[in-house]
Amino acid sequence: MSPFETVIGLEVHLQLSTKTKIFCSCANQYGCAPNTNVCPVCLGLPGTLPVLNHQALLYGIKVGLALNAEINSFIKFDRKNYYYPDLPKGYQISQYDFPVAKHGFLKIKSGDQEKRIGITRAHLEEDAGKLVHDNSGSCSLADFNRTGTPLIEIVTEPDLRSPQEAYDYLNTLKLTLQYLGISDCDMEKGSLRCDANVSIRPIGQTSLGTKTELKNMNSFKAVKTALEYEVKRHEQVIISGGKIIQETLLWNDEKAMTITMRSKEQAHDYRYFPDPDLVPFTIDQKVIEDVRAQLPELPQAKFLRFLSQYGLSEYDANILVSDPGMADFFEAALKEYPQAKKIANWLGGPVLMELNNRKKSISELKLTPKELVVLIAKVEEGVISNLAGKDVLTFMLDEAKGADDVIKEKGLAQVSDDSSLLVIIDEVIAQNPAVVEQIKSGKPNAAGFLVGQAMKKSGGRANPKKLNELITRRITGV
Amino acid sequence: MSPHQLTAHALLDLIKSGKISAKDAYGDVLSRIKAVDGRIKAYVRMAQTEPDFNGGMPVPIALKDNLCTKGEEVTCASRILKGFHSPYDAGVVEKIKKSGGTILGIVNMDEFAFGSSCESSCYGPTFNPWNLECVPGGSSGGSAASVAADEAIWALGSDTGGSIRQPASFCGIVGLKPTYGRVSRYGLIAFASSLDQIGPLTKDVGDCALLMNIISGYDQRDSTSVNVSVPDYTKALVNDVRGLKIGIPKEAFVEGLDAEVRRSVEDALDLLKKLGAVIKEVSLPHTPYAVATYYIVATAEASSNLARFDGVRYGLRATPAKVRKNALVDMYEETRSKGFGDEAKRRIMLGTYALSSGYYDAYYLRGQKVRTLIKNDLDEAFKDCDCVLTPTSPTVAFKVGEKISDPLSMYLSDIYTIPANLAGIPAISIPCGFSQSGLPIGLQLMGKAFDEEMLLRVSYTYEQNTPWHTKKPNL
Numbered sequence: 001m002s003p004f005e006t007v008i009g010l011e012v013h014l015q016l017s018t019k020t021k022i023f024c025s026c027a028n029q030y031g032c033a034p035n036t037n038v039c040p041v042c043l044g045l046p047g048t049l050p051v052l053n054h055q056a057l058l059y060g061i062k063v064g065l066a067l068n069a070e071i072n073s074f075i076k077f078d079r080k081n082y083y084y085p086d087l088p089k090g091y092q093i094s095q096y097d098f099p100v101a102k103h104g105f106l107k108i109k110s111g112d113q114e115k116r117i118g119i120t121r122a123h124l125e126e127d128a129g130k131l132v133h134d135n136s137g138s139c140s141l142a143d144f145n146r147t148g149t150p151l152i153e154i155v156t157e158p159d160l161r162s163p164q165e166a167y168d169y170l171n172t173l174k175l176t177l178q179y180l181g182i183s184d185c186d187m188e189k190g191s192l193r194c195d196a197n198v199s200i201r202p203i204g205q206t207s208l209g210t211k212t213e214l215k216n217m218n219s220f221k222a223v224k225t226a227l228e229y230e231v232k233r234h235e236q237v238i239i240s241g242g243k244i245i246q247e248t249l250l251w252n253d254e255k256a257m258t259i260t261m262r263s264k265e266q267a268h269d270y271r272y273f274p275d276p277d278l279v280p281f282t283i284d285q286k287v288i289e290d291v292r293a294q295l296p297e298l299p300q301a302k303f304l305r306f307l308s309q310y311g312l313s314e315y316d317a318n319i320l321v322s323d324p325g326m327a328d329f330f331e332a333a334l335k336e337y338p339q340a341k342k343i344a345n346w347l348g349g350p351v352l353m354e355l356n357n358r359k360k361s362i363s364e365l366k367l368t369p370k371e372l373v374v375l376i377a378k379v380e381e382g383v384i385s386n387l388a389g390k391d392v393l394t395f396m397l398d399e400a401k402g403a404d405d406v407i408k409e410k411g412l413a414q415v416s417d418d419s420s421l422l423v424i425i426d427e428v429i430a431q432n433p434a435v436v437e438q439i440k441s442g443k444p445n446a447a448g449f450l451v452g453q454a455m456k457k458s459g460g461r462a463n464p465k466k467l468n469e470l471i472t473r474r475i476t477g478v
Numbered sequence: 479m480s481p482h483q484l485t486a487h488a489l490l491d492l493i494k495s496g497k498i499s500a501k502d503a504y505g506d507v508l509s510r511i512k513a514v515d516g517r518i519k520a521y522v523r524m525a526q527t528e529p530d531f532n533g534g535m536p537v538p539i540a541l542k543d544n545l546c547t548k549g550e551e552v553t554c555a556s557r558i559l560k561g562f563h564s565p566y567d568a569g570v571v572e573k574i575k576k577s578g579g580t581i582l583g584i585v586n587m588d589e590f591a592f593g594s595s596c597e598s599s600c601y602g603p604t605f606n607p608w609n610l611e612c613v614p615g616g617s618s619g620g621s622a623a624s625v626a627a628d629e630a631i632w633a634l635g636s637d638t639g640g641s642i643r644q645p646a647s648f649c650g651i652v653g654l655k656p657t658y659g660r661v662s663r664y665g666l667i668a669f670a671s672s673l674d675q676i677g678p679l680t681k682d683v684g685d686c687a688l689l690m691n692i693i694s695g696y697d698q699r700d701s702t703s704v705n706v707s708v709p710d711y712t713k714a715l716v717n718d719v720r721g722l723k724i725g726i727p728k729e730a731f732v733e734g735l736d737a738e739v740r741r742s743v744e745d746a747l748d749l750l751k752k753l754g755a756v757i758k759e760v761s762l763p764h765t766p767y768a769v770a771t772y773y774i775v776a777t778a779e780a781s782s783n784l785a786r787f788d789g790v791r792y793g794l795r796a797t798p799a800k801v802r803k804n805a806l807v808d809m810y811e812e813t814r815s816k817g818f819g820d821e822a823k824r825r826i827m828l829g830t831y832a833l834s835s836g837y838y839d840a841y842y843l844r845g846q847k848v849r850t851l852i853k854n855d856l857d858e859a860f861k862d863c864d865c866v867l868t869p870t871s872p873t874v875a876f877k878v879g880e881k882i883s884d885p886l887s888m889y890l891s892d893i894y895t896i897p898a899n900l901a902g903i904p905a906i907s908i909p910c911g912f913s914q915s916g917l918p919i920g921l922q923l924m925g926k927a928f929d930e931e932m933l934l935r936v937s938y939t940y941e942q943n944t945p946w947h948t949k950k951p952n953l
Contacts, residue, residue: 040566041699044786046559046667047546047568049700079782081833083810090785142790271833273842276672276779278701 004200004238006231007208008160009120010223012173014152014183015127015191016059022126022150023050023093030189034132034143042148044088049277052077056150057100057283059182060124061291063152064101066180066298067119071288072098076280077124081271085142086129096272098280099123100152106176107300110168117169118157127151146190158197158208163227170194170220175299179324187219194223199244200234209234210244214258216251226251230258302327310340319348325362326352333369337376346376350390354397366400375403387460388412416463418470421454424462425470428453439475447471482510482628483950486537486685489631493536500536504529504580507538511582511629514953517610520624522601524583526550533578535692540585540630542621545676546665547571547581554590554667555599558817559793568665569697570634570676577692582630585620589819590784591641591669593617594891597882598821605878606648607951608917612875615645615891621679622649627953632680632689636666638673639772640871640895643907646679647870647920650909650949652686652937653679655895657927658902659704662697668783670776671702673899682947683908683938687711690930706928714931715938720754722936724923725863727762734890736873742911742919743869746940750867753939760859760866764851765897769889771852772896774832774845781829784822789813824885853901860926865936868894870907870920898924906933909946918946 018028024041041048064071078096104119127149132141160166174185185192199209217223249258299321306317320330333343379389395406428450438446451467481503492498544554546564553559588598596619597603604619606612607627614623618635622645625633635642637655646653654677661676678689696705751757789795796812832841881888898905910921925933
């Protein structure tokens, strides 16, 4: 066992999906042609002034409340001064000493343990633009479409004790944020980004070791891998008698290693000071309470409710809750068809498989809870087999048709009448004399093979229960 | 009198009665500019588009080179912004255009409004119409000189620490810095955002009220503009100060104040007293710290406001012949080294220092605290009086070049004007006499927040009973 304890803190930047940018009226939109979604204000042209988008503030409060944090009713913005070509004003408008939320926590499950991760603060700020580096290396191009996109930065206490815990925290945080409906939380689009601070210390030591900051991880898995790499590097340096240098490192995913970006000495002095263009103001307690009243049920509460209210297994409840759309779909379906376990099985099985195959979320599928329930009922009534049911689902999605139509058009209704089934069964018995002998000699389980063969011949349409009955009766006469 | 010599209200009367067309009036002012601006050098460029003359108040106006006008170049008299054309109109420019105002051109200023003499302009100095060897004051020196020389009927300037009032005083005209938040700053290229305010420079108090009517009002694009209703300022032009209480800060008449200026201001006090005003001594104990406080707060904000001039998107971009650090840092350094003048560099460095980690509490934060004390002093004074009277500047206009290498003595030129900016209150400068050498002297009145009407009333009364505003320089 390692003689060291790992200490990790995370900073998550989340783009808020408000209609317009945080300080101007440009659309908050992803994927426009470069520098088309800009105006004099977000371009920081001389003479322009920022005006706060109130919706961004409300979203920030929502995040704070969901993270069990105190909300600062005194709203103030500060300037963080630094030079970079993607930052048109030469400063970023952020919140320094009065973040919108502070002193919160998020409960996570890591392995079998539940743990409370402290949230130091969450503050609002504006996103910068994006630099595109020309392949020839002769120039860089700046795209300011992203400039002014509202961001909330969520900073944890150094409470995480392993890369796995960091990974679990990120997944729980992302799910919580998805439930709030304030961001698409898409790391690929850059709407969710994460930096990590990591240090190690001898087990038992209370003071923190020297930390390094990791940047440039583009997935939660990369965060975990980068942290694992960095923890190992810290251990090797310390065991070999060296010292960790406080610095900022870039994770290189291809090479699977960290590279120095800047040392502590090169760290910026951001010269924070209150932005004189944005007058501080106090928000009414009622505004905060209104946001609180509108908070949706969060995943952990929903999970517990699904267990108690519907008697679901933890496994099933977990699958449903891990996608807010799925949980809503489940409860909508339940209103039409009060069979929680059956609906959960369908959603966690065939539906989830379709989602994965199609790389879509449930809200993007052309499937209503009502239609799914019709399908489940057909299976339960024995009109189609369970196996055929999955095919029907695929057709329903491919062709945007109801279960009834698909079953009729494809001729998938289950065959249950004795005369049709006996024709197939007789063929199967004739082709498998050895298996027939086994059954006769007192091994009834061997009948399963014959059922499978018969099912194949029926094109999956035979009623399996009926098949089993008929085969046993045909061979043993019982 | 030729149209260019008229006040706006006199000119508007002539236009309305059909005695002159708006176009001819505009042409007459242009001719005047052609005739005298070679000596004054108030204008840095003329408007690119000729206005239409169909608006209600077609008064030929000059704009300071830090107000954005759609399609026009705007440079803050700095090399770093040369070639930048604004794609939008400032809030005040919209209002001027809407009123029918006819823009003549863009006038000179100290670079980024950093200065009290108009000498730090990249275009070179503007000269005082009363004495061409003297400065017109600053930073709105071009605005003041153009109006005093009848090269504009009126002008807009901006005032961060006295930049409207001090040049108005040096040039013998009226200049008003409105209450912070009274006029939209949208489209004013910022010097110090918490102090800047746009205001009128005019030939008399009546015009000042008229121009305030045009430019005042809430603008949702400026979070610091205040949503209170705008009165008709011309209604404040009442020739009566009986019973009004005018405060005189005992700290105002101390060393450094020129004897002639002192005498003129005291004469003005006597006159106001004769006209029925009550003169009261007040104390502003923290005003001796105003200049020091101002140079911390204003430069801190300026250092951040000027960060956007980095050569990336507009204006000047310079790259050194040889690579020094890396292409990006080299470009930043070369652009800003070549683009900014000495005073701009000095203030960027001062402000950067005041905001630096480890110094913030001792400088910026303490500066903000003293600022509150100065504001409290004034609030206290206004409990007892309707306005406070001081000289506008401790001296009359000084010689070109006299103070350019002595920034501290230049900074002291704004000792009387700075407190109003720190407190956010309105203040006006009006002519109150001439020195032996024939240079104008101005007095300043400070008022309660959003009580520009009081300043206009007292100023108007004084003006009605004195000849100073009728004097014209010999050009």
